[in-house]
Amino acid sequence: MIDRVILGDNAFFGVNHRSRTEGDSLAKRFEDPREVARVCAAAKHHGAGGIMLSSHHRTPSILAALRERPELRDFRIYPNIPYLMKYVQRSTQAGIGGMMGDIFSTGPWHRRAATLARGGWAYLRKDFRKMIEVAVELELEPYRKHPVPAVFLHNGLADLALGLGWTEVFHIWDRLIRRKYRAIPGFGTLNQVKMSEALEAAGLAAPLIMAPFNMAGFHMNPSREVCEASLAGGRYTLLAMNVLVSGAADPEAAFRYLGSHPGVRHMVIGATSEAHLAQNELLLKKHLGV
Numbered sequence: 692m693i694d695r696v697i698l699g700d701n702a703f704f705g706v707n708h709r710s711r712t713e714g715d716s717l718a719k720r721f722e723d724p725r726e727v728a729r730v731c732a733a734a735k736h737h738g739a740g741g742i743m744l745s746s747h748h749r750t751p752s753i754l755a756a757l758r759e760r761p762e763l764r765d766f767r768i769y770p771n772i773p774y775l776m777k778y779v780q781r782s783t784q785a786g787i788g789g790m791m792g793d794i795f796s797t798g799p800w801h802r803r804a805a806t807l808a809r810g811g812w813a814y815l816r817k818d819f820r821k822m823i824e825v826a827v828e829l830e831l832e833p834y835r836k837h838p839v840p841a842v843f844l845h846n847g848l849a850d851l852a853l854g855l856g857w858t859e860v861f862h863i864w865d866r867l868i869r870r871k872y873r874a875i876p877g878f879g880t881l882n883q884v885k886m887s888e889a890l891e892a893a894g895l896a897a898p899l900i901m902a903p904f905n906m907a908g909f910h911m912n913p914s915r916e917v918c919e920a921s922l923a924g925g926r927y928t929l930l931a932m933n934v935l936v937s938g939a940a941d942p943e944a945a946f947r948y949l950g951s952h953p954g955v956r957h958m959v960i961g962a963t964s965e966a967h968l969a970q971n972e973l974l975l976k977k978h979l980g981v
Contacts, residue, residue: 694740741767
């Protein structure tokens with residue numbers, strides 16, 4: 692089972708859906724991974740059980756900083772992979788060769804070599820399933836020393852597969868994460884309803900879906916009302932994201948809204964200060980009994 696409250700990572704990487712300037716300011720603040728670890732320790736103190744982390748190029752240093760703090764040894768990590776923008780940016784900066792060098796730079800050399808060999812053989816044989824398996828193995832290498840209860844297929848790739856009807860991707864992901872990593876497979880999406888329907892049609896019962904769910908209907912597709920009705924059907928577990936609309940929503944009203952929907956039992960919430968974490972903890976207790 693996943694945690695009720697998970698700390699979001701957008702702010703640590705400078706992502707802010709309302710303000711590029713504010714996002715850049717946060718990225719600068721959190722260049723030191725020890726600052727991220729400090730916020731994680733505060734988040735744990737205020738009820739968060741783990742952190743969502745994409746495979747950003749700074750993620751390995753953040754994970755190392757977490758391991759340096761004894762109180763965070765049981766702080767759970769929720770990988771959200773693959774972080775496609777990382778590959779786009781790195782290939783632009785250093786070319787395909789530089790990007791591939793980064794990919795194969797994590798982990799012991801013997802494991803990297805074995806993975807490279809399997810990936811090359813899969814490519815030569817056009818074994819799509821094995822290529823995905825190798826790619827996931829590379830993406831998850833930095834997380835090996837941490838407790839990982841669930842691994843999410845990033846919405847960038849999940850929604851691409853959804854739009855193109857590549858349901859086999861969902862089957863491969865589900866089997867791989869369950870069997871090899873003994874974790875819960877999660878599916879990120881910006882279309883909660885279509886994703887739930889596609890996964891159900893593919894025979895994946897009671898899936899874990901991470902999607903926006905908030906009082907403003909921000910990024911809730913096809914609409915807030917349709918998403919609310921879908922969730923009420925109880926056919927999947929929702930990890931609600933964008934719950935505070937990148938800080939635009941009034942926290943009291945935002946959590947009151949979440950509390951009015953019994954299907955909302957798990958949330959990923961971004962916060963960067965002790966004051967915001969403490970406020971969230973109080974409001975979660977008040978409106979959702981967390």
